[in-house]
Amino acid sequence: MKNKEIELNFSKIIEQYSDNLKNELKELWNGFKIDLSIKEQFEVIGGIIARQITITTHFASNSNIWTGDLAPIILRSLADNYINLAWILESPKDRAQKFILHGLGQEKLMVEHRKNQMISDGLNPDEDELIKFSEQWINSQRYTFLTDVNLGSWSGLSTREMAQQANCMDFCNFVYQPFSTAAHNMWNHVAKYNLRTSDNVLHKLLKVPVISEITSHLDYLDLAAKYTDKCFWIYYKKFPNDKERKSSYNILKEQLKELEKEINNKNGSA
Amino acid sequence: MSKKILEDHKKEGKRLRPPLTTIGNFVDLSWVDYIIPDVIWITLLRDKFGDKLGTELVNEFIVISTKHESAKFRNYALISSFETLPSQNKTEIFNDLKKKGIVSPMLSGLSDFLDMYPKCPLNFIRPNDYSTKVIDVKFLLRYKEILWDLIDKRSKKSTFTIANVVYSMFVLDRLKIVKDSPMTQFPKIQEYPDTEISRMIASSLRASINAFYNVEMFDKDNSTWAKEFWNRGIEIEACKL
Numbered sequence A: 001m002k003n004k005e006i007e008l009n010f011s012k013i014i015e016q017y018s019d020n021l022k023n024e025l026k027e028l029w030n031g032f033k034i035d036l037s038i039k040e041q042f043e044v045i046g047g048i049i050a051r052q053i054t055i056t057t058h059f060a061s062n063s064n065i066w067t068g069d070l071a072p073i074i075l076r077s078l079a080d081n082y083i084n085l086a087w088i089l090e091s092p093k094d095r096a097q098k099f100i101l102h103g104l105g106q107e108k109l110m111v112e113h114r115k116n117q118m119i120s121d122g123l124n125p126d127e128d129e130l131i132k133f134s135e136q137w138i139n140s141q142r143y144t145f146l147t148d149v150n151l152g153s154w155s156g157l158s159t160r161e162m163a164q165q166a167n168c169m170d171f172c173n174f175v176y177q178p179f180s181t182a183a184h185n186m187w188n189h190v191a192k193y194n195l196r197t198s199d200n201v202l203h204k205l206l207k208v209p210v211i212s213e214i215t216s217h218l219d220y221l222d223l224a225a226k227y228t229d230k231c232f233w234i235y236y237k238k239f240p241n242d243k244e245r246k247s248s249y250n251i252l253k254e255q256l257k258e259l260e261k262e263i264n265n266k267n268g269s270a
Numbered sequence B: 001m002s003k004k005i006l007e008d009h010k011k012e013g014k015r016l017r018p019p020l021t022t023i024g025n026f027v028d029l030s031w032v033d034y035i036i037p038d039v040i041w042i043t044l045l046r047d048k049f050g051d052k053l054g055t056e057l058v059n060e061f062i063v064i065s066t067k068h069e070s071a072k073f074r075n076y077a078l079i080s081s082f083e084t085l086p087s088q089n090k091t092e093i094f095n096d097l098k099k100k101g102i103v104s105p106m107l108s109g110l111s112d113f114l115d116m117y118p119k120c121p122l123n124f125i126r127p128n129d130y131s132t133k134v135i136d137v138k139f140l141l142r143y144k145e146i147l148w149d150l151i152d153k154r155s156k157k158s159t160f161t162i163a164n165v166v167y168s169m170f171v172l173d174r175l176k177i178v179k180d181s182p183m184t185q186f187p188k189i190q191e192y193p194d195t196e197i198s199r200m201i202a203s204s205l206r207a208s209i210n211a212f213y214n215v216e217m218f219d220k221d222n223s224t225w226a227k228e229f230w231n232r233g234i235e236i237e238a239c240k241l
Helices: A003-031 A036-060 A071-090 A092-120 A129-139 A159-165 A169-183 A187-193 A218-238 A248-269 B031-067 B087-099 B103-116 B121-125 B137-151 B156-171 B182-191 B196-212 B215-219 B225-236
Strands: A195-197 A207-209 B010-012 B015-017
Touching: A003 A036, A003 A218, A003 A248, A036 A071, A036 A092, A036 A218, A071 A092, A071 A159, A071 A169, A071 A218, A092 A129, A159 A169, A169 A187, A187 A195, A218 A248, B031 B087, B031 B103, B031 B137, B031 B156, B031 B196, B031 B225, B087 B103, B087 B121, B103 B121, B103 B137, B137 B156, B156 B182, B156 B196, B182 B196
Parallel strands: none
Antiparallel strands: A195 A207, B010 B015
16 A cells, blocks of 8 residues: 555544544533533533543644654643543532633733733733733633632642542553653653763763654554543543443544554555 | 552652661762772773782782771772872882882783873872873773673672672771671672572672772762763763764
C-alpha cells in the first residue's frame, strides 16, 4: 500500500472519529433532562466534556504532537479534566457551582492584575478592550463586586484528594501524576527527553542538551481517545440510560486495526 | 492487602526520607565525583605493572608516605591527602622513595597521567618537572578505557583498586575486622567475580571505601583535586554541541 493511500485512509478515520465524538456529545446533551433551576450543572458537565472532545480532536488532527515531549502535556490536561468531571459528578449541583464561582473569581483577579499593570504603565484601564470584555463576561454571570476570589484550589482539595473521593486514584497515580512531569517541565522529564549523556568518559557522564526529532507515536492518540471515552463512561455510570452507546473510541480502534491489517496484507503481497 | 507505598521511609513534613539518610550524619559521597580522582593512580599502576607488582608498588608508596605524614591522620592511598601536605613532608617522602628505588617505576606508570594533570598533587614525585606537557594520544585512548571501567564500581578494575586501598590499611594496621566478616578471606578477592566469596568480599569493599575517604576534605570542600581532575578532562576534550 502506497504511503499516500495510507495517509488518506488514516485522515478519513480521524475525520470520522471527530464526527463520531460530536455525535456522542449531541446524544449526551440531547439526553439531558435539563432543569434550568440548576442549569449550572448541565453547563459545567457539558462544557467539560466538550472541552475534552475539543482537545482530543485537535490532538488527533496533528500527528506531529504525538511525541514524548508534547503529548504528555495534552494528556495531562485531559486527565485533569476527567478527574474534575468525575468529582463533580459525585455531587453535581453544588460542585458545578463551586467550579463556576472559582473560575469567575480567577477571571476577576486577572482583570485586577491587568488594571494595575496598565495604571503602572500610565495607561487608562477603562479604555482596554480586554478588560471590558472580561468584566462583561463576569457580570453576565455574577456582578464582579459580588464575586469572591478564591486563592486556593477550586474544589478546596488537591487533585489527588479529588481523585480519591471520585474513586479514580489509579488514574491519578498512573496517568495524571506521570504526565505532570512533562506539564511542569520537571527534571525527570527534561533529563530523559532533552538531555543525553556524553559518550566521552572525560566528561564525567555530563548530560548534554538535545533537541529531539519529531517522532510520532500512535499510542498517544489511543490514550487521548481513551481518556475522552472515560468521560462518557463516567457520565453514563452516574446517569445511566437504556440506550446502547456507540463508543467513538471503540470504532476508532476497530478502524485502525482494519487499516493495519490492510497495510500488512498489501505489504505482504507486494 | 497492598503494601503502603514507601512505608519504611520517615516522613518529615512533606518529605519522605529513606532510612539510610536518617541514621547519624549521612554524607553523600559519590564514587565517580570524589573517589575515582583519588584512586586512579592505583589503577594506572596496576594496569602498567600487573596485579602483583602493581599492588607492591602502590603499598610501598602508601607506607612511605604514611611514615612522613604531618599531624593529622590521612589516608595516603588517596591523592587528595597530598594536597595539604607541607612541602617539607613531600620532600622527605620523595627522598625515601628515591632511596627505595621506587621513583622510577612510579614515573614509568604515572608520567603520562601527570602530563595530563599538571596540577595533580602527586607531581611532587617529579620535582625537576621534566615533563613534556604534551598529551600522548595512545595513552589517552588507553586512559579513557580504564576510566570507563572505573565508572562502573562493580567492575574488576574498580574492585581491585578498592581492594588495594583496603589492603594498604591492613598493612598499616589501621583496619580491624570482625571474625565473621567475609573480609577475613580477603585474599580470595583475586577470584572476583567468579566465586561467591569473592563477590561477598567485593560487596564489603564497596560498602566500606567511603569510610576511608578523608571526610574533613569533603565536608569543608577542602579538596580541589576532585574538581581539578574532572574539569581538566573537559579542558582536554571539550564538550560542545
